[in-house]
Amino acid sequence: MAAKSSILTQSNQVRRAIVVGGGLGGLMTVIKLCEAGIPVDLLSLVPVKRSHSVCAQGGINASVNVKGEGDSPYTHFYETVKGGDFLANQPPCKGMADAAPGIVFMLDRMGVPFNRTPEGNLDFRRFGGTLFHRTAFAGATTGQQLLYALDEQVRRYETLDVEDDRGVTVPGEKMVRKFEFWDLAGLVLDDEGVCRGVVAQDLKNGEMRAFRGDAVCLATGGPGLVFGRSTNSVINTGSAAAIAYKQGAIYANGEFIQVHPTAIPAADKLRLISESVRGEGGRVWVPKDRKDRRHGKDIPEAERYYFLEDRYPKYRNLVPRDIASSEIFRTVIHEGYSAEGEQAAYLDVTHLCKTASGKSAVRKKLEGVLEIYEKFAGEDPYENPMKIFPAVHYSMGGLWVDFEKGADGSLKPGSARNQATSIPGLYATGESDYQFHGANRLGANSLLSCIYGGMVTGPAMAAWREAQPRSAFDLPSTLFDTEHKRRVDEYAALGSRSGADYSVNPYQLHEKLGEMMLQKVTVERHDAELDGVLASLQDMKAQWRKAAALDPTAKGTINQPTVFLRHLDGMLALAEVIARGAREREECRGAHYKPALDPELHPDDPKAVGRDDARWLKTTLATYDGEGPTLRYEAVDVSLEPLAKRDYGKVSAAKKPTGEADAQGPANT
Template identity: 35%
Template sequence: MSINIIGAGLAGLSAALTLAEQGVPCNLVSYAPSERSQSVMAEGGINAALDTSGEHDTIEEHYADTIKGGVYLADENAVWGLCSHAPEIVTKLDRLGVPFSHNDKGIVQRYFGGQKKKRTAYVKASTGKMLVTALIDEVRKYEVKGLITRYPRHRFVQLILDNGACQGVQIADRFTGESIMLSGAVIIACGGMAGLFDGMTTGSTHNTSDVAAALFAQGVELSNLEFIQYHPTTIGISGKRLLISEAARGEGGRLFVRHNGEPWYFMEEKYPELKNLMPRDVVSAEMVAVTSRDDCEDQVYLDMTGIDKKVWKTRLSDLRDQCVHYIAVDPMKEPIPVSPGIHYFMGGIWVDEHHRTNIKNLYAAGECACQYHGANRLGGNSLLGAIYGGRVAAECIMKNRIEETNIGVQHTTYSEVSPLLAERISTILYRALPIMRNETDMKAAQQELNAMFTPDLNEAEKRRLSLALAMVRSAIERKESRGAHKRVDYPERDDASFRKQSVVRFENDQITLSLRDIPERRSE
C-alpha cells in the first residue's frame, strides 16, 4: 500500500521526496506534469532568515512579520515551525542546485512586502520554476527506484471513505477515461481555487477548484475562505491576469497615480517606513482608494525606470521580457499600468499544524490548505509554505501509518462544470468579493447562487455552486475588516469576536459555519 499524493507542484513534490527518502512508496497523481504546475508560475522568491545581508535578521523576526502580516489569524505554532525550518530548507535547495543569486557572503536576498529585512532568496523572477526543476530532478531518482509512481495525466474523482476515515482515492485517466482505485492515506496538494474566478486570477487555468469542491461535498472542512489576496500589480491579458512580481518593487519600483495631473507616489507619502512594500492587502486597498478620488485619475502606474540597468540584467530580465511580450511596453523606459488582481487564496482545506484534516488519514498542504498565512500572505512565504507543508504532512503520515484494507469498488462517474455556468459563478463572485466589500452585494450574490441550483445540474456543477456559496457565506459572517477581507460596513478589526478561524462544512445538503479558536502558542 502506497501513500497517495494529489498534485505534483511544490507541495506534492516535497511530500513525495520526504516519503521516498525514508523508503516509503507513494503515488504522485496530477492533472499535468510537474513542469505545468502552478508552482512554476511563482516569481519573486522564497523567504528564510539567512541574514546574508548583514541586517541581523532572525527567525523570530520572520515569525513576527508573518504573524503580523496575517493580522494575527494564523496558527502561531505552525508559523513558528515554518519560519524556524526556513533557513535549512533554502540551504538544502541551494545544495540541490537551485541557481539562487549569490555573492561572496552567500545567497543574495531582496526586500519583499511586509518585511523590514532582506529575507527573500530568488532566481531572477523565475524562482518557482527553478525550485520545481530541482525537486523534479530529485524525485526522478526515486521514480527509477520504484518508490515514486507517477500518474501524470489523471483527475481526482473522489475519496474512498469508510466509517468516516479515508481509505484511498479514485482517480481517472483524462485521456482514456480509465478509472483507478488507489488504497492508502491521501495528501491533497491540488493548489488554490482559481476556478471560482475563471479568467480573473494570476493562477493556472488547470486550477479549477473542483478538487476542493468534491472534498467539501464529502465532508471535508474548509476554513477562512473569505480571505482572497488581490496582488497590487497585475495586468489583464487574454484569459487571465499577468503578474508583475513584487520583486519589481523590492528592487525599487514605485507606484504612482496622477493627482491633479502630476505623479503622486502615494504609498511613499502614506507609509514612509515600508513605502511600496507594505503588505499586499494594504497596497491594493490604497490603490482602490486613490483611484476613487475626484482629484486623481483612475489608473495606477508602476514606475521602474529608476532601477539600475545591472539589476535589470541580473535580477529582472525575465520580468522585462514578459512586459514587452504581453503588453508591448519596455518597463526600463516607461511606467506600466497596473491594477489589483486575484492572486492567492489564504483559505482552503482546514488543517492543524501537522496538516491533518478533519477526516482521518487525509492531509492537505500548499495553497489548497488554510495554513500559515492567516488573513493575508506575505510575498515569499507561499513557496516556503508549500515545501515545508508537504514535508510536514508526509512526516505525520509516517508516524501514523494506516492498516491496509480492502477498499472494494466504489466507482462514481466523473462530471465537469459547463463553461457557461463557470462564467456565471465567476461573475457573481467577482462582483460580491472585491477588495472592498459590503453586506448588500454579498447577500445578493448568495441569493443568485442559490437560485442557480436546478434539476438539470450535474454533480460537479452542484459542488462548485456549493463551494461558491460557502465562500460568500464566510465573507458575510465575518463582520469586521481584517487583512484581505475589508468591509465598508464593518471597517474596524474586532479581535474579541473574530480573531478566530471561520470553518465551513457541508452536511445533509446544508452549509454550516462556525468560528474556531486559534491554538495558543506553546512555550518553547
C-alpha cells in the same frame, strides 16, 4: 501492520501512500515519504513540471541574515503572524520560520540556480511586510526553479526500486509511480470515515480507477478560477478540495482571498507583476491630475502622486499586499485617479533605468518579470511605466488541517496530527490547506509554506500509516468498488447531458460566476452585495444542473468540456463557502475588508469596529451539509506572541497629494 510486511501484501502488491497534486507541496511530501521508505502513487492534473508553482516569481523567505541586518527566524515568524493580522495559528508559523533557512539551503543543494553575492553566497532581496533582505530568488522565476528542483528529485525516485522489509528489491516496482493527466473524482472512505484511497480519472481516455493508499495527501492548489480571471493557472479550480469538502472535510477561512496589488489586466488571465519589482525599487503612482490622459512616461515627476509612499513613509511601496491592493483600489475606484484614463495605476521602474548600468542591474534581477509585461502588454517596461491593477492571487483559506504543539511552543515534528484534515487518513498541504497565512499572506511566504508543509506532511503520513492496525491494502475490494461505481455513474451522467433539458453552456456559466465573485467578493465587501451573491449562487447551482456536456459523444478519449462540469460544480461549492464566510465575518481583518466597518471611514459609528479580536479572532470552519456550508468557529492559537495593532505606519487616510490641482474629495465612482 506490525506482523505482516509493511511494504508488500500477501499477493505482492506494494502498499503505497497517495499524493494528489505535483506542485511544490505535493512533490516535497513525496520526497519525505520516499525518504521514510514509503512508496508513493503521485497523481497530477498536469505533468508535474507544469504545476502552478511555476508562476511564483519573486522568491522564498528565509531569515539567514546574510546582510548583517539583525534579522532572525523569530522576526520572520512575528512578521508572518502580524502580516496575517494574527489569524494564523502561531506554532505552525514558528515551525515554518525556524525551518526556512534550512529549506533554502536544501534547495541550494538540489541545484536551484539562486542569485549570488560576489562571495558566492545566496543573495537575498526585500519583499513586502518586512524591512529586512530575507527573500532568496532565482532570477524572476523562483517558483519555476524550485519546482524543477523538486521535480528532478522525484524523477530520481521514479528510477529507484522499492525494497521490501528485508531490503530485497521488489521486481518492477519503483518508489514513485506518476499518474499525470489524472483528476481526482472522489475519496474512498471506510465505515469509520477513514480515508483509504481515492478514485481518479485518466483524462486521456476517461478511465476511472480506484487507488488504495495507506495515507492520502491533497496538494491540489488554490481555487483562483472561482473568480474567473485571476493570476492563477487555469488548472486552479479547487476541484479536489471541493470534493473533499463535499465528502466531509472542513474548509477553513475560505473568505480570506489575497488580491495581489499589481497585475496586468487582460481577457484570459491577469498576469502578475511580482512584488519583487517593488522590492528592487519600483514605485507605484498615479497622475496628480485626475483628468490627465497623457502617456505615463510623458508625465513629469512633479505631477505624479506616489500615494503609497505618501501614506506609508516607512514601508513605502512595500506595505503588505492587502494594504497595497486596497490603497490602489481606493485611489483608482473611489478617488477617481487613473492611468491614461483607464482603471489602473502605474508601477514604475524607469527611474532605475536612466543609466546603462542601472538598466542592466534591473534587467539582471527582474528580466523574467518585466519580460511578461513586454510580451503580454506589448510595451517596453524599461522605458514606460507599467499599467497595473489588483487581481485575485492566493487563497489563505483551504482545507482545515491540524497541528501538534511541542513543548517549545512550536510545531512538533513527526506528529501524525500535523497537516491532518478532519477526515482521518487524509492530509492536505500547499495552497489547498489553510495553515500558515492567517488573514493575509506575506510575499515570498507561499513557496516556503508549500515546501515546509510538504516536509511536515510526509513524516505525518508516515506516522499515521505506522499507527494503523489495518492497511488499506488488506480491506475488502467492495469498499473501493462502491466509490468507484459511484464516480463512474456520476461521470456517465455528466457526459450524457444533452438535448433540450440542458441548455446552459458551462463556460458561460463560469464566466458569470467569475465576474460576480470578482466584483463583489474581493477587495471591498458590502453585506447587501454579499446577500445578493449568495442568492445568485443558488440560482447558478440550479443552472449548473442544466449545464450541457458539450461533447457528449466523445467517450474513451480526452473530453475537456465534460470534466469541466465536475470542476465547475466544485467552484460553485467553494464560491458559496467564500461568500458566506465573508458575509458572516463582521470585522475587517487582513484581506477581508468591509468599508462599512472601517473606523477610519466612519469614526463616529460604534459599529465600525475594524479588527474585532474580542468577537472574531476565530478560524471559520465550513462544513458541507448536503446543500451548502454550515459555519462554526474555533479559537486561534496565539500562545507565542500577544496581539498587536497591525500598523505599517500609515500617516493619514485623508492626506492629499501636495500640489494637486483639482482636489475635490472622493469621486463618486
